[in-house]
Amino acid sequence: MHFFETHRLTKAFGGLIAVNNVTFHVEEGEIYGLIGPNGSGKTTVFNLITAYYPITSGTIRFRGKEMNGLPTWKVCKEGIGRTFQIVKPLARMTVLENVMTSAFCRTSNTAEAREKALEVLQFCEMEKKIDFPAKGLTIGDRKRMEIARALATSPKLLLLDETMAGLTPQEQADGVQLIRKMRNAGITIIIVEHIMHVIMNLCDRILCINYGQEIARGTPAEVANNQNVIEAYLGKE
Amino acid sequence: MEMFIQTLVAGILIGGVYALIGIGMTLIMGVMRIINLAHGQLMMVAMYITFVLYQFLNIDPYFALLVAPPALFLIGAAIQRYLLNPLIKIESIIPENQVLMTVGIGIVLTETIRFMFSSDYKSVKTSYSTATFNIGAISWNVPMVVAFILAVVLTASLFFFLLKTDVGKSVRATAQNKDAAMIMGINAEWITQLTYGLGAAMAAAGGTLLLPIYYLFPDVGGPFTLKAFIITILGGLGSAVGAIMGGLVLGVAESLGATYISMALKDAIGMVIFLLVLVFLPGGLKQLTKV
Known part of the structure; x- marks a missing residue:
């Protein structure tokens, strides 16, 4: 197998x-x-x-x-997680909220989801941009956020x-x-x-x-x- | 001057209830990308539920708030699940056909109610229907003030739900990008049912709050679908904050129009605003506030 x-x-x-x-x-x-x-x-x-x-x-x-x-x-x-070639950010949320929404896939506890999101964002070296609105990111950061979002679903x-x-x-x-x-x-x-x-x-x-x-x-x-x-x-x- | 302030007060109070109804429609618009043209008709059904509870069981309209909105939530979720979602699955049918389906649902609801209750005007006359109190020279209609306060409370609860809870985040995520939401583990189909149910419940709450002051007949839904549509366009498609502003603007404009132009032209004022917005501010108030 x-x-x-x-x-x-x-x-x-x-x-x-x-x-x-x-x-x-x-x-x-x-x-x-x-x-x-x-x-x-x-x-x-x-x-x-x-x-x-x-x-x-x-x-x-x-x-x-x-x-x-x-x-x-x-x-x-x-x-199974995935990123898209044409990125699909949740434009009206911040980076942290985007990743937290993914983290809710495994937990319904807000504090846990936040912790998981912060951990993943640190892993992706985006911890300085957590409060940026997703629509203001450069293309490089958008792609990185897609990866972070996929990782947050474990x-x-x-x-x-x-x-x-x-x-x-x-x-x-x-x-x-x-x-x-x-x-x-x-x-x-x-x-x-x-x-x-x-x-x-x-x-x-x-x-x-x-x-x-x-x-x-x-x-x-x-x-x-x-x-x-x-x-x-x-x-x- | 006094008359102006009195008019303004009346407009803002009714505007709060309009906002509640409009938010329901804009929520559905945001997640499903369709205009729910059965919105006022769903509200009308809720009003009849409230009416029946009052007439036959002597239940106060404000207590009916605990019955009518949950009932409409279930009806709304069932409509989404059994009538609207199946349309998306057939690839040859364009999504816009969901809109036509809502028109059909509206007609069926109206005629079913007409069959059961006839076309006669009904009303719920409570002891407080015409009660007023005065602050200075301005008189405040008690049921309108209560309706406004409850509308604000319900709207605030909805915002708390959308902004602070995990399910609320899922709703916003689905509205902002359905494909992305699905790969984030969100059951988008379930979210659409929840959203339509919530939208219908908001309309139901609006209808129930209006009942002590308003009269009731099977065709009351149509004008309210139109009002909700105007509010949705005025606020910007899918914007909840815009819908609140839109509701207040429409309420005040109608009120001013009725006082200073003509009572008979009250509903025409809304349509004039609608056209002006489409010509000069096609993105709605959302365009100005960027939220």
Whole structure:
């Protein structure tokens, strides 16, 4: 039994098959990379795992339990957290309130939720910004707050959707540090990312998809040298 | 000058109750992104519940506050669960169709009540319905003052609920970003039921508070749906603070209009404000206060 696995995962929007027979598994403590050109179906895979879309066919199992058909909020309670590529801050709340709202996932006690939120914000090095309104944050801080919010639900598995896109090189380096720190804290991570040096540095194993289908898998070095991957990104000669 | 102050007082008192009704609609607007066009009709049902309690069981309208709003909470939650939420699940139906559904619900409620009670005007005449007291030269109508105070208390409790409790935070989170709320472990579907129930209960409280002073007939809902809609637009969609301001502005404007222009044009004043707001301040009062 694997920590997390999908089996022949498929999603069709009418006649368009966005995710086609994708099978992969992630072991506990791993950082797993999901890459592919734009529109290849990476975010759709995340949307299937977190039940924003119903699955057309296939199964998802997490810690031995079949997740098909669970609503999003239960997926969260089971221990899967996620960030969005296009960040979704609760704009009219402060940073602390945003993270506290997440912490209420595991407790209904306000003091406990506040404590958990402060702890997570410290972990993400955002403790100086707790009273800022979320809508006033820079894009880097918004992405960081998304991560903090996901962490506050105490996930075992965290899905990161392009958390580095649009960040400065320094912010990217800090982000890589943060992701390592999360893994060291015992969180398994699946990461979708376009920035190659981030993926190559972080991931233990990578799955590359195109048009919803697997085209390569393996270690970062294997995938980087795979002919199919090079063609998918750069085109044929 | 005295007449002006008297008019202002009357406007502010009725405005407090309008605000209560308007907040119910703006709450539903904020979370579900739809205008609840059955709002006044739900209030009308609550008024009939209060009326029946008074007429047949001799229960004072203020005690009916413990019955009518909870009853409407249940009716509202059931409407959301069995009539509105199923519409979202069918992908080919656009979300706006929920609005059409609320129109239908409003018609069914009105006609059901007409079938049961006929179209005749009814009223609840309590011993204190026409009681007044004076401060200086200004006279205060007792039921209006009580209604205003209770409306303020209920509004304050709602704010406490939204700002200080975990469920209240979940409601605000769902209103601000439903997708984000769901991955934070919030059961958004349950929150929509709770919100519609709360919205209906606020309208019910408003209706019950108005009953000792107002008359009652099955079509009383329509004008109040309209008033609540004007308040929601005036305050800015989804803004609870805006709805309070909106309610007070509408109450005062109606009152001034009735005194200085014509009693018959009272309801037209609201529509004029509505148009002016849409033309000059499309974001509502929320646009000015940024909250």
